Amino acid sequence: MKFYKPKPRSILSFDVGIKRIGLAYCDPLCITSNILPAVKRVEDNKELKIIRNHIKKFNLTGFIVGLPLDEKGKMTPQAIDCMNYGQLLSNELKLPFSYVNEHSSTWESSNRFGIKKDKSGLIDSFAAKVILEQWIKEGPELEELAGKGQIKY
Template sequence: MICSVLSLDVGRRRIGLAGCDPLGITVTPLPALHRSHYSSDLPLLQEHCQRRSVQGLVVGLPLDDAGAPTQQAEHCRRYGLRLAASLQLPLAWVNEHSSSWAAGERHGLNGDRSGRLDSAAAALLLEQWLREGPELKPAQFMASGPGAGGVDGGS
């Protein structure tokens, strides 16, 4: 099911954002969110979702070379579950291994700290999800462990 989706590349300092049109034809990097606390992030993300009529979230999980969850993957998983529950939106996980590197290479953004690299990585995650899935699921049905619940193994 293609729909308007918001993709998140969750980091400790910034969240890269990208969106797609309801037909899944155009993926657009959006301005990154410079983080403070979840309580400050939530209204900004709610506004993005309302303005873009978002119907689902795609959250990147940084898995290692062997496909195992990293410590950051657990943080991203918790953040994604909390956000999906708060916004009452279904979500999907995508393996974001090497996404920042790939985005930096593709767009010449290596070393960027403005957030453009983070949003370019979120756009790559969304493109991957549009090609490969998995289906969006309600947060309460997502598996509890990091890297579980239908993480796509692609990079």
């Protein structure tokens, strides 16, 4: 499947983990990307308040969620959890979104940014930055409606 560079817009990127969610965002022209502090994943999804505040503060118009697929591009248990969280975000935030294959984004961020043995969530946010940079280069375009036409892995 071939993807094409998406149209520029301010995007929030999610690296969803079991304990934390790494966050990064880009400017409306997709020129610069910045990390935000990772948020702790809590019961009842109380982290959504923090996420909504970031969306409002930075005037973000869409989001992407990384899916940690395996080497063959197949779904993993963590990818299923990320997909479910993406659907929750879509239902709650009512913004266009897409999934991005984030295979090895944590490994890449560790090597690229020199982060080792991190428990603060910094590596998660840098992984979200890697996912965002990949999306800026390759897409796919965001979907305007929750779940409609999303890539099926």
